[in-house]
Each structure stands twice: as structure tokens, then as C-alpha cells.
Amino acid sequence: MPTLDLKIVGGTLIDGTGSPRRLADLGIKDGRIVAIGDVSDSALETFDASGRVVAPGFVDIHTHYDAQVLWDQMLTVSPWHGVTTAVLGNCGFGVAPTRPQHRDLILRTLERVEGMSLTALNAGIGTDWPFESFPQYLDVLDQLPLGINVAVMVGHTPVRLWVMGDESTTREATAAEIEQMCQLVRQAMDAGAVGFATSVSKVHIGYSGRPVPSRLASFDEMLQLASAVGASGHGLIHYNVGREPLWDAYEALHKASGRPVVWTALLAGSLGPGSHRIHLQRAAQQLQMGLPIHGQGACRPIQMEFDFRAPVVFDTWASFEPVRLASDLVNRQVVYADPAFRARVKDQVAGRGNYDDWFAGKKAEGDTRRAAFKGLTISWAEDASLIERKLVDLAHERQIDPVDLMFDLALQSELKMRWRIALLNFEESEVQEIVQDPNVVLGLGDGGAHMSQLCDACHPTYLLGHWVRERQALSLEEAVRRLTWHPAEVFGLQDRGRVAVGLPADLVVFDPDTVGASPLERVYDLPAGEDRLVSYASGIDAVFVNGQRLSTGQQALRPAGQLLRQRPT
Numbered sequence: 001m002p003t004l005d006l007k008i009v010g011g012t013l014i015d016g017t018g019s020p021r022r023l024a025d026l027g028i029k030d031g032r033i034v035a036i037g038d039v040s041d042s043a044l045e046t047f048d049a050s051g052r053v054v055a056p057g058f059v060d061i062h063t064h065y066d067a068q069v070l071w072d073q074m075l076t077v078s079p080w081h082g083v084t085t086a087v088l089g090n091c092g093f094g095v096a097p098t099r100p101q102h103r104d105l106i107l108r109t110l111e112r113v114e115g116m117s118l119t120a121l122n123a124g125i126g127t128d129w130p131f132e133s134f135p136q137y138l139d140v141l142d143q144l145p146l147g148i149n150v151a152v153m154v155g156h157t158p159v160r161l162w163v164m165g166d167e168s169t170t171r172e173a174t175a176a177e178i179e180q181m182c183q184l185v186r187q188a189m190d191a192g193a194v195g196f197a198t199s200v201s202k203v204h205i206g207y208s209g210r211p212v213p214s215r216l217a218s219f220d221e222m223l224q225l226a227s228a229v230g231a232s233g234h235g236l237i238h239y240n241v242g243r244e245p246l247w248d249a250y251e252a253l254h255k256a257s258g259r260p261v262v263w264t265a266l267l268a269g270s271l272g273p274g275s276h277r278i279h280l281q282r283a284a285q286q287l288q289m290g291l292p293i294h295g296q297g298a299c300r301p302i303q304m305e306f307d308f309r310a311p312v313v314f315d316t317w318a319s320f321e322p323v324r325l326a327s328d329l330v331n332r333q334v335v336y337a338d339p340a341f342r343a344r345v346k347d348q349v350a351g352r353g354n355y356d357d358w359f360a361g362k363k364a365e366g367d368t369r370r371a372a373f374k375g376l377t378i379s380w381a382e383d384a385s386l387i388e389r390k391l392v393d394l395a396h397e398r399q400i401d402p403v404d405l406m407f408d409l410a411l412q413s414e415l416k417m418r419w420r421i422a423l424l425n426f427e428e429s430e431v432q433e434i435v436q437d438p439n440v441v442l443g444l445g446d447g448g449a450h451m452s453q454l455c456d457a458c459h460p461t462y463l464l465g466h467w468v469r470e471r472q473a474l475s476l477e478e479a480v481r482r483l484t485w486h487p488a489e490v491f492g493l494q495d496r497g498r499v500a501v502g503l504p505a506d507l508v509v510f511d512p513d514t515v516g517a518s519p520l521e522r523v524y525d526l527p528a529g530e531d532r533l534v535s536y537a538s539g540i541d542a543v544f545v546n547g548q549r550l551s552t553g554q555q556a557l558r559p560a561g562q563l564l565r566q567r568p569t
Contacts, residue, residue, distance in 0.1 A: 002041075002042040002043050002044045003029070003041045003042060003043075004027045004028060004029050004034070004035075004039075004041050004042065004043035004044070005028055005029050005030065005031075005043060005044050005045065005547060006027075006028040006043055006044065006045050006046075006047065006505070006544075006547060006549075007025060007026065007027055007028070007039055007041070007042075007043035007045070007046045007047070008025060008026040008028070008046075008047045008049050008054055008507070008509070009025045009039070009046060009047070009048060009049065009050075010023075010025070010048055010049050010050035010051075011023075011024070011025075011026075011049030011050065011052050011053065011054035011509060012049075012052070012053050012054065013026070013036070013053075013054050013055075013499060014053055014054070014055045014476060014477055014480045015055075015056070015498060015499040015500065016055065016056040016480055016481055016484035016485040016497050016498040016499060017481065017485055017498060018477055018478060018481040018485075019477065020477060021053070021476070021477060024036050024037050024038075024054075025037065025038060025039040026039065026054065026499070026505070026507070027039040027041055027043070028043075028505045028544075028547045029547075030547070031504055031505055031546040031547035031548070031560075032502060032503065032504055032505055032547065033499060033500065033501055033502065033503055033504075033505050034501060034502075035501065036499070036500075036501055047509070047542060047549075049509050049541070049542075051511070052509050052510060052511055052541055053476070053480075053509070053510055053511075053512055054499070054507060054508075054509050055082075055480045055484065055499070055507065055508050055509075055510070056084075056480070056484040056485065056496070056497050056498055056499050056506060056507065056508070057082060057083065057084025057085060057148075057484070057496075057506035057507055057508050057543065057544070057545065058081070058082045058083045058084065058085075058460040058483040058484060058508060059083070059084070059085045059087075059483065059484055059487045059488045059491075059493065059496055059497050060078055060083045060085070060086045060087065060443065060445055060447060060457070060459075060460070060487075061087045061090075061262075061296070061441065061443045061487045061490070061491055062087065062090050062264070062296065062443035062444050062445055062446060062447075063075070063078065063086045063087060063088055063090065063445060063446070063447035063448050063449075063457070064088070064090060064091075064093060064110075064114050064116075064446060064447065064448040064449035065078075065086060065088050065150075065447055065448035066088045066089060066093070066094040066095050066096075066152070066155075066448070067095050067107075067110065067116065067121055067124065067125060067448070068124070068448045069088070069141065069144070069146070069150065069448075070095075070124060070125050070140075070144075071124035071125070071527055072124075073144050073145050073146050073147050073559070073561075074147035074148070075146075075147065075148055075150070075447065075448070076534075077447070077455065077457050077458065077534050077535065077536075078148065078445075078447050078457050079147060079148050079543055079545075079550055080458075080536060080537045080540070081457065081458045081459075081460045081461045081517065081535075081537045081540065082460050082461065082483075082508035082510065082537070082540055082543055083148060083447075083457070083460060084148050084149060084496075084506035084507075084508070084543065084544075084545045084561075085148065085149040085150075085151065085488070085493065085496050085497075085506065085564065086148060086149070086150055086151075086447065087150075087151045087152070087153065087194065087491060088150060088151070088152045088153065088448075089152045089153030089154060089155050089193075089195075089197050090153065090197055090238060090240075091155075091197055091198075091199045091201075091204065091238070091240045091264070092155040092156035092157045092197045092198040092199045092212070092214045092238075092240070093109070093110060093113065093114060093155050093157050093158075093197075093199075093212075094137075094152070094153075094154070094155035094157070094158050095110075095125075095129075095137065095158065096131055096132070096133065096134045096136070096137030096154075096158060097132060097133045097134045097137075097158055097159065097162045097184060097188075098129070098132060098158055098161070098162065099132060099162060100129070100132065102161055102162070102165065103129060105161060105166065105207065106157075106158060106161060107121045107122065107125075108206070108207035109157065109161075109206040109207055109212060111207070112205060112206050112207050112310075113204050113205060113206050113212055114446075114448075114449035114450060115310065115312055115449060115450035115451065115452065115453050116448075116449065116450075116451065117451070117452065117526060117528075117530040117531075119527075119528045119530055120526040120527045120528055120530040121527075122528075123527035123528035123530075124526070124527035133187070134154050134184065134187065134188040134191060134193065135187060135188070135190075135191035137152075138152065138191050138192055138193075138563060138565065141563045142563045145559030146559060146560075146561030146562065146563065147545065147550065147559065147560065147561050148545050148560075148561040149496070149506065149545065149546070149561045149562050149563075149564050150561060150562075150563055150564065151194040151491070151493060151563075151564040151566065152192075152193055152194065152563075153193055153194055153195040153196060153197040153235075153238060154184075154185060154188035154189070154193045154195075154196055154197070155196075155197050155198075155214075156196070156197065156198035156199070156213070156214035156217065156225070157198075157199075157206075157212050157213045157214050159181050159184045159185060159188075159225075160173070160181060160213035160214060160216075160217065161213055162184060163177050163180045163181050163184070164177055164213070168213035168216065169206060169210040169211060169212070169213050169216060170210070170216065171216060172216060172217065172218045172221070173217065173218070173221055178220075178221050178224050178225075179224075181221070181224075181225060181228075182224055182225060182227070182228040183228075185225055185228040185229060186228050186231060186232060189228070189229060189231075189232035189234070189235055190232060191565070192563075192564075192565025192566055192567065193235060193566065194234075194235055194236070194491055194492060194493070194564070194566045195229065195235040195236040195237060195238055195259075195491070196225060196226070196228075196229045196235065196236075196237050196238070197237075197238035197239075197240075198214045198217070198222065198225070198237070198238070198239060198240070199212060199214050199215065199239075199240035199241075200214065200215050200217075200239075200240070200241055200242070200246075201215075201240045201241060201242030201243075202215075202242055202316050203242060203315055203316055204240070204242075205315045205316075205324065208324075208325070209321065209324030209325050219249065219252075222249075222253065223252060223253065223256045224256075226253045226256040226257040226259070227256045227257060229257045229259055230256065230257035230258045230259055232568060233568035234259075234492060234566050234567065234568050235259055235492065235566060236259050236260040236261065236262055236490070236491060236492065237253050237254075237257060237259060237260070237261045237262070238261075238262050238263075238264070239253060239261060239262070239263045239264075240263070240264045240265070241263060241264070242265070243265075243267075243270040243271060244270070244271060245263065245266075245279055245282065245283075245295070246263075247282055247286070250263055250286070250291075250293045251286070251291060251293065254291055254292065254293060259292075260292035260293070260294065260490060260492075261292070261293045261294070262293075262294045262295075262296055262441060262490060262491075263293070263294070263295055263296065264295075264296045264443075264444065265296060265297065265298070265444060266279050266280070266283065266295035266296060266297040266434060266440055267297060267298060267302065267424045267425045267434070267444075268424065268425045268426070268427050268430035268431050268433075268434060269424050269425065269426070269427060269430065270424060273427070273430070274430070276430055276433065276434055277433065279295065280295075280433070280434070280437050280439070280440070283295040283439055283440075284437075284439055287439055292490075294439070294440075294441045294490050295439070295440055295441070296440070296441045296442075296443045296444060297434045297435075297437075297440040297441070297442060297443075297444065298425055298431075298434075298442070298443070298444035298445075298456065298459065299431065299434075299435050299442055299459055299462060299463045299466075299467060300425070300456050300459050300462055301422050301424075301425050301426040301431070302422070302423045302424040302425045302426075302444075302454075302456075303420065303421070303422045303423065303426070303454060304420070304421060304423060304450065304453045304454050305379050305418050305419065305420045305452070305453050305454065305533065306418065306419055306421075306453055307410070307415055307416060307417060307418050307419065308332070308336065308407075308410040308415045308417075309329055309332070309415045309416075311323060312450075312453065313421055313423065317345075317348060318348065319341070319344040319345045319347070319348040320345070322335045322338075322341055323335050323336075323341075329415060332415070333411060333414075333415065336407045336410060336411055336415075337407070337411060342403055342404060342407060345403050346401070346403050349403065375390065375420075375421060375422050375426075376390065376391045376392070376406075376419060376420075376421050377389065377390050377391070377419065377420045377421070378390075378391070378409075378417060378418070378419060378420075379418045379419060379420040380417065380418035380522075381409075381413065381417050381418075382413065382416075382417075386409075386417075391405065391406055391419075428471075432467070432471065432473050435463070435467050435473055435474065436473055436474065438478070438482075441486060441487055441490050442459070442463070442482050442483065442486075442487065443487065444456065444459075445457045445458075445459045451526065451531075451532035451533065452522075452530075452531050452532055452533065453533070454520075454533060455520050455532070455533040455534055455535050457535075458517035458518075458535035458537065459517075460483050461510075461515055461516050461517040461537045461538070461539070461540065462516065462517040463479055463482070463483065464476075464479055464483075464510070464512070464515045464516070464539075465515050465516025465517065465538075465539070466516070467479065468512070469512065469513070469515070469516075476512055484496075484497040484498065485497040485498050492566055493564060493566075496564070504546050504547070505544055505546060505547040506544065506545055506546065507542075507543070507544040508540065508542070508543050508544075509540075509541040509542040509543075509544075510539050510540050510541060511539040511541065512539075513539070514538050514539035515537075515538065515539030515540065516537070516538045516539060517535045517536075517537060517538075518535050518536040518537070518538065519535070520533045520534070520535055521533065521534055521535070521536070522534075544560075545560040545561050546560045546561070546562060547560070548560035
């Protein structure tokens with residue numbers, strides 16, 4: 001009678017801690033690793049990993065699968081790229097707690113701020129939600145046949161909406177309302193939330209062009225909610241501040257809670273060329289002071305595809321206020337055709353420097369968006385001859401103002417023409433410095449969000465293929481550590497992200513010579529046939545979740561994931 005359920009033999013083990021690779025077999029029983037080394041016991045199944053790396057399953061700390069998990073328990077595309085644990089609830093967004101009368105508001109918020117299709121959300125979740133409170137939401141996840149492991153943060157936006165309703169987007173909370181929010185946060189933490197997430201980022205604009213609820217919170221409200229997290233004895237605070245770090249705020253939130261703080265986003269070009277270096281230095285200083293404050297960065301360019309039905313890249317432009325207030329697509333097209341609106345857009349562009357240079361991409365000191373706009377490219381059009389053409393080149397050829405051409409083309413396509421633009425993190429040499437900094441927590445994959453606009457959930461295989469094999473910016477051991485134990489440790493997921501006897505057998509087997517992420521491809525597989533961008537992995541031979549293998553067809557042979565509830569230690 002075999003004594004093991006599974007034996008993985010012949011592989012090169014990289015255990016996630018940063019230790020040197022070594023040849024080792026693994027023995028697995030009841031979903032856990034029971035032997036490492038020369039494993040002679042027999043097994044029901046043997047997997048030959050010769051010539052391959054065996055590593056802990058990757059831990060993705062920045063996803064937005066809060067709604068998608070209700071219809072797609074595999075959380076695609078993450079496990080395709082070796083992810084075995086995903087953290088939901090980032091940036092303060094989520095679907096719980098939500099009162100029945102606020103369901104449409106919360107979905108419209110997700111539609112607006114996270115680029116989710118409202119049609120897909122309604123079709124995927126339905127009208128009869130099986131939860132209202134955050135503990136009920138966790139109970140629902142606990143009963144789902146999850147393909148991978150899931151941990152959840154409670155979000156400031158649904159908490160605020162629960163207490164204040166529609167006024168959560170227009171004013172600060174009263175003392176009584178803040179106390180109600182604190183009770184909800186304590187309830188969520190007691191139920192097993194791994195943290196509390198919030199956002200003050202200016203790019204986070206919700207339904208009807210209003211700021212998302214968390215942006216209306218006073219800092220005193222933030223501190224009291226942080227204190228509620230601290231009272232639980234576990235968890236962390238995720239604080240999205242946008243482009244400019246708020247160092248004093250991070251320290252105040254940690255002091256109020258006694259818990260780690262993870263902030264976003266540490267990106268190249270956020271405040272001009274080279275600005276990331278100051279951020280890396282200041283973040284290192286806080287860690288050297290013993291403060292558990294961690295900057296979260298990305299290893300891929302922040303590149304977005306959009307159309308003018310939802311021009312998300314212009315969300316913070318004052319000139320686009322009429323677009324944000326337009327009640328439907330018909331009214332939005334009227335705005336785009338309005339010469340007065342176009343004049344305001346041109347004025348705003350001119351205010352950033354020489355008008356022609358701005359569209360040509362010539363950078364002024366500290367101006368990264370001008371260079372980004374140089375790359376504004378048509379990614380899809382009915383006229384195939386326009387695909388992959390840059391706006392600035394077409395404008396020069398046709399001798400027409402770029403702003404006018406941009407809106408003319410959008411209107412001619414009934415706003416269906418798609419555009420691609422690199423917003424941040426596109427200077428390779430600067431991104432490399434962020435990737436190489438051992439303190440930066442890698443994330444920002446945004447799995448489940450902006451699905452028709454980007455797909456960065458493939459960042460683990462991109463890191464291994466681009467930054468390790470092609471650029472040799474990291475050792476394979478360090479790259480694996482940054483994808484596994486480092487994020488798991490920061491988020492308090494102590495039994496994930498390492499290969500060690502007694503730990504759950506979350507594992508990925510890959511070929512270091514071929515691992516990578518494919519170019520993005522548009523598919524139409526969301527509920528109601530809505531579209532999304534996906535990236536396929538190469539070089540991933542097998543993914544194991546709690547000892548169970550996910551098939552190469554991207555579907556679980558049998559449900560293996562778990563809801564990871566975090567309790568006080």
C-alpha cells in the first residue's frame with residue numbers, strides 16, 4: 001500500500017526563502033509536504049520534474065476577484081501563471097458588506113473604478129446575492145469549490161457605503177458613523193479578513209464621476225479604522241495613495257494599529273524621471289527604523305487599452321468633467337463632438353507645455369505623461385489599416401489637430417475603436433531598479449479588474465521570463481522569493497509561500513528556459529459574452545494546490561483551494 005499520495009521526483013527545488021537551489025524530491029500526504037530530499041516511499045502518483053524547477057506556488061497579493069470568484073472559482077487567469085494564493089479586496093473595493101438596496105451602487109462603482117463590465121457583473125452574480133455582511137461573504141467563499149486559495153481584505157468603500165449610503169461619496173462621516181464602520185471592520189477581522197484596504201488615490205473615481213467613498217474620509221476616520229484592525233491582533237492595512245507617497249500617514253496608520261502597512265504604488269515615473277529612487281530610499285529608511293511599512297511595486301509597464309465609452313485614462317482630467325457626468329453613451333458622443341469641449345481639452349494639453357511637443361512625446365522636466373501620450377496607439381479598429389498606428393503619426397499625415405482626430409475617429413466608430421497607452425513604469429532601466437530592490441513587495445497585477453483594458457495577472461511568469469532569463473536582473477532564487485515567501489510573510493500568510501515539511505503542498509513546476517507570458521489576447525468568455533484580455537503562460541508544467549494538481553487544460557481536476565481565514569495569533 002503506497003504511503004504517499006504524491007511524489008515529485010527529479011526536480012531542482014527552490015524553496016522560496018532565497019536559499020540556493022538543490023536537487024530534491026518531495027513527498028506529499030493529505031495535501032501537505034511530509035518529506036523533502038531522497039524520498040523512497042511509494043506513492044499513488046509520481047510526477048517527474050527532471051530538468052524543471054519546483055517552487056512554492058506564487059502568492060498574488062493584489063487582485064480584484066471579489067466578484068469574479070462567485071462565477072469563476074478558478075480565478076482565471078492567475079493559476080495559469082503559477083499563482084496558488086490570491087488576496088482579494090485591494091484598494092478598498094469589494095462586494096461585501098453590501099445592503100440589498102446598494103447592490104447596484106456597488107456594482108456601478110466597480111464598473112467605473114475597476115473597469116469591470118456591468119453586464120458581466122449582473123449576469124455573473126445575478127440578482128439574488130447569497131450574502132450581505134462580510135462574514136456571510138466569507139462563508140459563501142468557504143463553501144465554493146475554489147480552484148486556488150483565497151484570502152480577503154475588507155474594503156473601506158463597501159463599509160462606508162453600508163453605513164452612509166449614497167452620502168458616502170459626498171461628505172465626511174460623523175463620529176457615530178465612524179463607530180459603526182469600526183464595528184463592521186472588527187466584525188470582518190474576527191471573521192478572518194487578512195486586512196483592511198482603503199484608497200485616497202485621485203484616479204479612483206466611482207459612479208457618476210464622484211470620488212469613491214473612501215476618498216471622502218477624514219484622516220481621523222482612517223486612524224480609527226486602523227485602530228479597529230489593531231484591536232483584532234492580526235492583519236494589515238493596504239493604503240492606496242496614487243502617485244505621491246504619504247510617508248507620515250503610513251507611520252501614523254501603523255502607530256494607530258500596531259499592524260503592518262502596505263502602500264501603493266511604487267512605480268517608475270510616478271512623479272517624474274528618477275522619482276522612484278527617492279521613494280526606494282525613504283521606504284528603506286522606514287524599514288531600517290523597524291517600521292513594517294512596505295511599498296508595493298510592479299514589474300510590468302502600466303499599460304492600458306480603452307475606448308471612449310469609458311475613457312479611464314482621462315479620469316483625472318478637469319476638461320473631461322462633462323464626459324464623466326454624461327448619463328449615457330448618446331450624451332457622451334454629443335460631448336465629444338462639441339467644439340467647446342474639444343477646446344478645453346486642447347487648453348489642458350497646452351497647459352502641460354508646447355502643444356505639438358506634448359503629442360509628439362517630447363518630455364519636459366518631471367513630465368512623464370507627455371512621453372506616454374506619444375505612444376497612444378490604435379489597438380483595434382474596423383479599418384484594419386489603422387491598427388497599431390500611432391495617433392501622432394496619423395495626425396501629421398492628415399494634417400489635423402491630434403485632439404480633433406482622436407475624437408473624430410472615436411465618433412466614427414461609435415466609440416468602439418480601442419486605444420492603447422503606457423501610463424507609468426515603462427522606462428526599462430528605472431523599472432529594473434524597482435525590481436531589483438529587495439524591499440519592494442511585488443504585486444499590482446490587478447487580476448479581475450480592468451479586464452477589457454489590461455492583463456497584468458501574468459506578472460509572475462513575466463518576471464521569470466523577462467527579468468530573470470532575458471535581462472538577468474534577478475537570480476532565479478531571488479525572483480521566486482519575491483513571488484512567494486516575501487509577499488506571504490508581509491501579509492501574514494505564514495503557511496504559504498515556502499516549501500517545508502508540514503506546510504501545504506502549494507507548488508509550481510516550471511522550465512526556467514521557456515517560462516514566460518504571452519502577448520495579450522482578447523477573448524469573449526465573461527458572463528453574457530463580455531470581453532477581456534488574457535495572457536497565456538509558457539513553461540509551466542504543473543500547478544499543485546494543497547497537493548492536488550490543476551490540469552493543463554486550466555481546469556481543476558477537483559476543487560483544491562481553500563479560503564484562508566486569518567485569526568489572532
